[in-house]
Amino acid sequence: QVQVVESGGGLVQVGGSLRLSCTASGLTFGDYAMVWFRQAPGKEREGVSCINWNGRSTYYTASVRGRFTISRDNAKNTLYLQMNSLKPEDTAMYYCAAVQTRAFCAGSSLSGSSRYTYWGQGTQVTVSS
Numbered sequence: 001q002v003q004v005v006e007s008g009g010g011l012v013q014v015g016g017s018l019r020l021s022c023t024a025s026g027l028t029f030g031d032y033a034m035v036w037f038r039q040a041p042g043k044e045r046e047g048v049s050c051i052n053w054n055g056r057s058t059y060y061t062a063s064v065r066g067r068f069t070i071s072r073d074n075a076k077n078t079l080y081l082q083m084n085s086l087k088p089e090d091t092a093m094y095y096c097a098a099v100q101t102r103a104f105c106a107g108s109s110l111s112g113s114s115r116y117t118y119w120g121q122g123t124q125v126t127v128s129s
Contacts, residue, residue, distance in 0.1 A: 001117050002026035006096055009123030016086050016127070021066070022120055024094035029077040032052070032078065036070065036081050037113060038092035038125075047110025048094070052101050052103065059105040062075040086127045093122040 008020040019043040022034070036048040050059045058070050069082040079096055097116035103109075 004120035004124040006120040011126045013101040017084045026061040030074040034079045034097040035097050037095045040092040050105035050109035059083045088127050088129050091127050095122045
C-alpha cells in the first residue's frame with residue numbers, strides 16, 4: 001500500500017523560511033517524478049515545483065523561482081521543499097504528488113494534476129504579515 005505523507009508546514013512571518021518534507025512508502029521512490037502543488041482557499045490548485053526521478057531536472061513556477069528549492073533523497077524516500085523569503089501569497093495547503101516517469105521536468109509538469117498517481121494529505125503553510 002502506497003503512503004505519501006507531508007510535514008513541516010506551520011505559521012511563519014513574512015520573510016521567514018520553512019522546509020517541507022514528503023515521505024513516500026510502498027513504492028520505488030526513485031522511479032517517480034515528484035511535484036509540489038498548493039491550493040489556497042477559493043483558488044485553483046497550482047503546481048509549484050517539479051523534480052525528476054534522479055534530482056537532476058527541476059522546474060519552478062515563476063512566482064517562487066529564486067525563493068524555493070526542491071530536492072530529494074532517494075535513499076530516504078523523501079522529497080523536500082525549502083521555502084525562503086515567504087510572502088502572504090504563499091499561504092496555502094501544500095501537497096506532494098508522484099508519477100512514474102523518467103521524463104525531465106518542464107512547465108507542463110506543473111499542470112494536469114490528474115496525471116499524478118499518488119498524493120499526500122497536505123501540510124498547511126500560513127504566512128502572516
